[in-house]
Amino acid sequence: MLYLDNAATTAVRPEVLEAMVPFLTRTFGNPSSHHTVGEEAASALADARVRVARVIGMRPGDIVFTSGGTEANNLAVKGISIAAALNRGARHVVTSPIEHESILASVDYLRRVHGFDVTALPVDGTGTVSPVALAAALRDDTALMALGYANNEIGTVQDAPALAAVARERRIPFHLDAVQAAGWLPLAGTDADSLAVAGHKVGAPKGTGMLAVRSRIPLEPLLHGGGQERGRRSGTEDVAGAVGLATALELAEAERVEDAAAVGAICTRFIQRVLALVPTARSTGDPLHRLPGTAGFTFEGTSGEAVLLELERRGVVSSSGSACAAGSDEPSHVLVALGIAPEVAQTAVRFTLPHGLRTSLDDVADAVAASVAAVAGM
The missing domain is CATH 3.40.640.10 (Type I PLP-dependent aspartate aminotransferase-like (Major domain))
Incomplete structure (x- = not known):
């Protein structure tokens, strides 16, 4: 997993x-x-x-x-x-x-x-x-x-x-x-x-x-x-x-600078591959000024919750946004404030990598493949 x-x-x-x-x-x-x-x-x-x-x-x-x-x-x-x-x-x-x-x-x-x-x-x-x-x-x-x-x-x-x-x-x-x-x-x-x-x-x-x-x-x-x-x-x-x-x-704090650079490079690779391989994928947030380990997407035409379930079935655990709002049927207040249509906001999926080099490029390749398959199956 x-x-x-x-x-x-x-x-x-x-x-x-x-x-x-x-x-x-x-x-x-x-x-x-x-x-x-x-x-x-x-x-x-x-x-x-x-x-x-x-x-x-x-x-x-x-x-x-x-x-x-x-x-x-x-x-x-x-x-x-x-x-x-x-x-x-x-x-x-x-x-x-x-x-x-x-x-x-x-x-x-x-x-x-x-x-x-x-x-x-x-x-x-x-x-x-x-x-x-x-x-x-x-x-x-x-x-x-x-x-x-x-x-x-x-x-x-x-x-x-x-x-x-x-x-x-x-x-x-x-x-x-x-x-x-x-x-x-x-x-x-x-x-x-x-x-x-x-x-x-x-x-x-x-x-x-x-x-x-x-x-x-x-x-x-x-x-x-x-x-x-x-x-x-x-x-x-x-x-x-x-x-x-x-x-x-x-x-x-002792690991922060090296950690952010290494994880950021892996996460950027993940974002690029998902955007390249999933036609409906759109990245959320600032592409430059963002947390090194955060990759957020909307997949228009899908159900975010259904994509999450399919991802987990394929061995990847992620979320649709804030855990504090889990279970709500309402679209993300964050994405709506960005001007994203409510029906598109409900297709959001967020991937967040851990601190340290505990996620490899091979892991990213697996996550990309699972994302492509999960969205394609909608």
Whole structure:
């Protein structure tokens, strides 16, 4: 079985599992407990915070460990926006129509429950947000702009530093959803005020993640209780998960440049062969500014779900887009925002390669052959 759905989740790396085991067994204490067992756990948690901060390019005190990317995005979008409303009466949020559901649903919550105005930035046919359009959308009462670094369905990469510069000039907080970007793109140097990561996209377990948020940015907590994470996210911390996340991010960052080049070359070859051999195939996303391991297509005249089933029957596992929207009969909101007709958007298939050289040219040849056969059989 050739697994090409790594944007949904990756396998846990052996090094990560090995690093976590001690904190699931002998060093099992509550890091808030004031005794030797708890202090050992607290020391490991503090070390993990330092290691994550080093990869992110922020300070250890900026790191908030979460249960994953969805919680991190919710905490950033709701927490920063509500704090801005309380502190300065700001009730306007800027985002784009192609964001992950965790951002779009959080923004909609602010609109419905707290009366925020929402501006959805236009995107072009590749899913790119223009800094000029962003600048025009910002207002004096803008509480937050929240955008994705790289899109989870089409792989398009935004110019994060250019977008951050617009926000900085207007002194408006900028949240960057880096869940799909981690391991492929540099996380340090984006100049974002907050940044979300999910561990299971880079070889850590599901249920691990973090939000990095600069200390100058007011943040209203969503979870209340014992005041852990400097009062920003109450609840006993998952020490083993934090250690696993730190280990995974360090490994991914150490391998990132070489990894992206090698996987990108293989993925580009895959895209070229599918476009050449499947007459109805159309590539989605930006052909140049995209994640190295993402290959998205529409196959007009087919059923995307039927193609997926046929691909799996032929030994290739892929997806139709975001795993968080699996089971929905609606066409992808991302593809529709790109101007793709809803009936064509429903034919979409996404292939996402793993980090490292775990996919070969032979594997790509097999995936191409399976794609050609699957579409031909519709």
